[in-house]
Amino acid sequence: MADEECAPSTAALVLIGNEILSGRTQDTNGPYLAQRLGALGILLREIRVVPDVESDIIAAVLALRARFTYVFTTGGIGPTHDDITAASIAAAFDVPVVRHPEAVRRLRAHYGEDLTEARLKMAEVPEGASLIDNPVSAAPGFRIANVFVLAGVPKIMQAMVESVAPDLTGGPPILSRAVSAAAREGEIAGPLAAIQTRWPAVDLGSYPWAQGGLVGTTLVARGTDPAVLEAVLTDLCAMFDDLGLDATILDGVR
Amino acid sequence: MADEECAPSTAALVLIGNEILSGRTQDTNGPYLAQRLGALGILLREIRVVPDVESDIIAAVLALRARFTYVFTTGGIGPTHDDITAASIAAAFDVPVVRHPEAVRRLRAHYGEDLTEARLKMAEVPEGASLIDNPVSAAPGFRIANVFVLAGVPKIMQAMVESVAPDLTGGPPILSRAVSAAAREGEIAGPLAAIQTRWPAVDLGSYPWAQGGLVGTTLVARGTDPAVLEAVLTDLCAMFDDLGLDATILDGVR
Numbered sequence: 001m002a003d004e005e006c007a008p009s010t011a012a013l014v015l016i017g018n019e020i021l022s023g024r025t026q027d028t029n030g031p032y033l034a035q036r037l038g039a040l041g042i043l044l045r046e047i048r049v050v051p052d053v054e055s056d057i058i059a060a061v062l063a064l065r066a067r068f069t070y071v072f073t074t075g076g077i078g079p080t081h082d083d084i085t086a087a088s089i090a091a092a093f094d095v096p097v098v099r100h101p102e103a104v105r106r107l108r109a110h111y112g113e114d115l116t117e118a119r120l121k122m123a124e125v126p127e128g129a130s131l132i133d134n135p136v137s138a139a140p141g142f143r144i145a146n147v148f149v150l151a152g153v154p155k156i157m158q159a160m161v162e163s164v165a166p167d168l169t170g171g172p173p174i175l176s177r178a179v180s181a182a183a184r185e186g187e188i189a190g191p192l193a194a195i196q197t198r199w200p201a202v203d204l205g206s207y208p209w210a211q212g213g214l215v216g217t218t219l220v221a222r223g224t225d226p227a228v229l230e231a232v233l234t235d236l237c238a239m240f241d242d243l244g245l246d247a248t249i250l251d252g253v254r
Numbered sequence: 255m256a257d258e259e260c261a262p263s264t265a266a267l268v269l270i271g272n273e274i275l276s277g278r279t280q281d282t283n284g285p286y287l288a289q290r291l292g293a294l295g296i297l298l299r300e301i302r303v304v305p306d307v308e309s310d311i312i313a314a315v316l317a318l319r320a321r322f323t324y325v326f327t328t329g330g331i332g333p334t335h336d337d338i339t340a341a342s343i344a345a346a347f348d349v350p351v352v353r354h355p356e357a358v359r360r361l362r363a364h365y366g367e368d369l370t371e372a373r374l375k376m377a378e379v380p381e382g383a384s385l386i387d388n389p390v391s392a393a394p395g396f397r398i399a400n401v402f403v404l405a406g407v408p409k410i411m412q413a414m415v416e417s418v419a420p421d422l423t424g425g426p427p428i429l430s431r432a433v434s435a436a437a438r439e440g441e442i443a444g445p446l447a448a449i450q451t452r453w454p455a456v457d458l459g460s461y462p463w464a465q466g467g468l469v470g471t472t473l474v475a476r477g478t479d480p481a482v483l484e485a486v487l488t489d490l491c492a493m494f495d496d497l498g499l500d501a502t503i504l505d506g507v508r
Contacts, residue, residue, distance in 0.1 A: 017459075018457055018459050018476075019459055019461060019474070020284070020288075020301070021288055021298050021299065021300070021301065022288055022289075022292060022298075022428075022430070022474075022476060023284070023285040023286070023287075023288030023289040023292065023298075024430075024474065025461075026280075026282075026285055027284075028280075030274070030277070030281075030303070031277040031280055032277070033277075034274075034275055034276055034277030035276075035277040038276065038277065044275050044276075044277075045275065045305060045310075046275075046302065046303065046304055046305075046310070047274070047275065047301075047302070047303035048300065048301070048302050048303075049284070049300060049301035049302075050300055051299060051300075052459075056299075056300070078439050078460070078462065079439050079440045079443045080439050080442075080443045080446055080447070080460040081443065081446060081447035081450050081458075081460075082450075082458070082459055082460055083460075111440075114440070116440055116441070116443075117444075118439075118440050118441075118443030118444055119440040119443075121443070153462065174276075176276070176278075185332050185333050185334050185372075186333045186365075186368070186370050186372050186373040187370070187372075188334075189333045189334045189335065189370075189372030189373075189375070190370075190371075190372055192334055192335060193334070193335035196335050196336075203272055204335075204336070205271075205272050205273055205306075205336055206332070206334040206335075206336055206337075207273060207279075208332065208407065220273070220276075220278065222272075222276060
């Protein structure tokens with residue numbers, strides 16, 4: 001585990017679901033969590049998409065929770081046969097699945113007489129897990145050690161992230177500045193590398209674009225110090241100016 | 255490696271790029287490759303998103319290429335400092351990076367006098383790699399053993415997939431049928447599990463939806479035998495009928 005005083009908190013996300021691997025569903029939980037964690041000063045360092053297969057879920061969670069401060073999972077906590085996340089996480093931690101009394105109470109309050117046996121499955125969590133509130137549809141997520149198990153439905157997943165955000169140890173928010181110009185990457189690679197070397201604490205990314213017959217490159221600088229990012233932006237604009245190119249500073253780019 | 259006579263070919267995808275982990279870019283290469291491989295009868299079994307960090311790229315590629323028939327990577331093969339895929343794959347295979355004469359020829363034909371030293375970086379591949387055609391912008395991808403290294407720009411990535419498709423050993427296309435009804439998952443979980451048990455060769459997924467105040471569930475059956483999928487669809491419609499619910503068969507769902 002990283003020294004909290006020196007190194008930023010890190011995170012990984014495991015997306016559980018055949019529907020993403022088949023191309024049926026375009027995942028939006030990854031981008032959402034990336035941005036939300038960035039605002040909390042936590043670096044999302046890996047995303048894995050795995051199928052609804054217990055051994056694959058176990059392997060991903062164990063590998064990632066050893067490497068990163070936090071692991072989040074989304075998907076597979078509903079009432080149907082393909083919802084195997086709770087059982088898989090329990091197996092990963094080598095503990096039994098138990099029916100959580102408070103989760104049963106919440107489901108009963110939500111469903112009343114319609115609380116079927118199938119729905120009671122949503123009260124099952126690994127022994128020792130604590131519940132994560134679901135203000136949308138009652139069925140809770142859960143946390144065990146550094147693993148946070150969230151719903152796959154984006155609206156519910158997002159509410160659960162807010163439920164756990166106060167429990168996460170982050171750092172200064174990760175900020176970004178971006179600038180774009182009608183330059184091909186091959187024309188700026190040299191001076192750009194020099195700017196990256198000058199500012200090692202900043203992550204400097206180069207992204208080519210093509211639109212309406214024009215081609216260009218967007219450069220994105222990410223880091224936690226606003227003054228340093230402003231200095232990098234100044235260097236990037238000077239680089240474009242040296243090449244005789246107009247540069248546009250982009251606001252609201254992550 | 256799986257017995258080609260019995261087990262379907264499998265694949266994993268490694269998305270290389272800080273821009274996906276920051277939430278700046280919504281990946282579309284994953285869904286595209288999932289669908290294209292499905293049509294070729296190759297199962298996409300895992301996707302990993304890793305940052306522009308050599309050790310992370312090496313670890314992902316080595317782990318996945320041992321488990322699956324094919325590994326595809328996208329991103330990081332341009333001319334800038336953050337394009338480290340070729341060097342990382344070479345390190346994973348413990349071979350040097352070499353400047354490929356045919357790649358140099360293609361870049362020279364494309365760029366002419368503008369073939370800068372930075373652009374020549376795009377001709378560098380691991381020793382022993384073969385080139386993957388790029389009909390869009392010349393700079394090739396490459397293949398080494400069961401690892402296919404593709405561009406990150408979707409249009410180029412897609413063209414490269416077509417370039418390599420004839421070299422992939424697939425199987426019967428993976429087909430799907432889908433049906434939707436205004437049923438909550440908790441109402442159908444029992445009979446649905448029974449249908450899954452009856453048809454073990456089919457992957458039967460359950461996906462809740464909410465739209466305009468209505469809630470419901472879409473059921474997706476995936477497999478390679480059209481007659482079996484038709485039989486599963488009949489069972490699913492009968493299940494909804496037993497519950498007194500109208501079901502809608504969805505066309506064009508993956």
